Amino acid sequence: MSIWVYIIRRFLGAIPILFMVSLISFFLIRLSPVDPLAQMKLNPAISTETIEKEKIRLGLDKPVIVQYFIWAKNFISGNMGYCTDNTKVSTKIKGRILNTLLLSFAVIFASWLIAIPLGILAAVYYNSFFDRFLTLISSIGMAIPSFFFAILMLLFAQHTGWFPVGGLTSINFSEMNFVHKVLDILWHLFLPVFVLTTISLSSLMRQMRANLLDILSAEYIKFAYAKGLTKSKIILKHALRNAINPIITLLGFEFAGLLSGAALTEYVFQYPGLGKLILEAVMQSDINLVMASLMIGAIMLISGNLIADILLKLTDPRVRI
């Protein structure tokens, strides 16, 4: 079966799951006694016409089941309605998706870049001081609550003045030229990425170490030693390729964990991502926005898993699909 057939099949398989997600979340939200238009009615900037339009669009006068299908039809055609502050949900969400993806990819990139070499070193020097030290560090990374770590980092930024305390861009961002803009964003990204990387690094490093340890005791590695190959060649050429596959499977999980874990970090750093958006939406009981960001979150998570599976297929010929 070619990889394309597989991708298409997985896409089709995602549809019933998304349908379930939307059903569950729609009814969960409708269970709450909140009037979906209450916040809109409070905002004087929103005309009564818009509210009437929303009422018809959401089908609030009809039974809940019908409301669900009206919502689903609108969502599929890209119409996600209005937020309580009278901006379109779709425009608001678009920018946030990009920011969250930017943060997630930066974190995944950084954590792989650090975790894999460290994991290899820990496995090669198994039970040495270095190995124990890394185990200790990774336990600390796994135990510290993300929001608390973020607060400590904010404190650090405030005391040293080396990093900005939150946001994604400086105040004079629009006046900068392109290079400065990129640098400015990177400068703002550093602390959130640092916090999230420290947290996701640990499990990745442990996994890498465990895999490599498993493989280093395999027969074919012993054979390679017997053949007289150098240690570095054995590890880099023979062991590593097999040890890295389970890590690729982890990529999907990591992405899922990042979407969740980033929410609190985004909140503390005032980073304009999807997690912070959904938090704000929940606090203001902005139903349209909550529903839309939930669905987008689910879509991102499912695509993350799909990408991980495809990558695994491409790197490991033993995986059958």
Place this chain on the structure above:
Amino acid sequence: MLKFLDKIRHDKIPFVALIVLIFMYLLILFADFFAVYPANYSNRKLAYQPPSNLYVITPENKFAFPYTYNFEKSFNENTLSIEYKQIRDKKYKIKFFSNGYEYKLFGLFKTNLHLISKPDDCNLFLLGTDINGHDVYSRLFFGGRISLTIGFLALLISFPIGALYGGISGYIGGRVDKILMRIAEAIMSVPSFYLLIILASILPSNMSSIQRFALITAILAFIGWAGFSRVIRGMVLSLKNQEYVKAIETIGASRRRIILKHILPQTSSYIVIAITLSVPSYILAESGLSFLGLGIQLPDASWGNMLREAQEFANIIYRPWLLMPGFLIFIAVLSFNVLGDKIRDILDPKTLK
């Protein structure tokens, strides 16, 4: 069990973690004994008082019984802020094992014995106060009661459900399996923290604190069961083709009996490992939720909602004592992780090298 403890004892770090956890649970069990003020004590006139330092060496360089000073509150007109200044006129000796407020130990025995109690007319706040004039030191014990137990309670709900669900799905198979697993996948497809905050936000606001505690526990459990049930299902799929299951089927045992009595017990060592490894994530989830103001609400304390004050920038700079609960969460989670790893090593024969 004894053998188990013996194995842990031989490894220093997990042993220390175990001791730390036992110590923490003892502290919250006897929270009232260690606390100086009752759980709901609040004195708004003394908001943000810095910690009262304890002194054992007098200015004349002599050892003395631990004593402290009172603070004087004043309004600084230049900076427009309230300032606290220590008054060194009068020493207040700390009282140990003395009488304080009255409480019921385990809800049964009336007593007023406390480890530390405050001297008369002395505002003793060992770790300062928060915006409501709550004593941070006392509330650490009461907050720990919630933060350290809610995870276990949620596990007690989510694991049986997940095991049963996965067991039924895997054993019956076919269409039932497909439908059940699609539902579980749907729940896993929503970023768990998003689901968590949405569920927490639809809780009505006029609940009693016990109701709220129970519902937050239920929500935490709701998030966790799906992923667990998938793993159990995978194990059941391989178990159900083993000969002993075929033998029981031939005898004519009912499905319920086979799943509950013969298949699920086989997964027990995995379940124990999964439980110890997932306590920390439940603790972190509760603290995150309360940190956002969606979990345990004031006047009840939890380590997460005590950290809520750290959201204000001025607080973390000028009033660092409010960060204390964060370190406690860190220590508790770290200890659970270390202990969980050790228990996995002991129970999982694959990791024995």
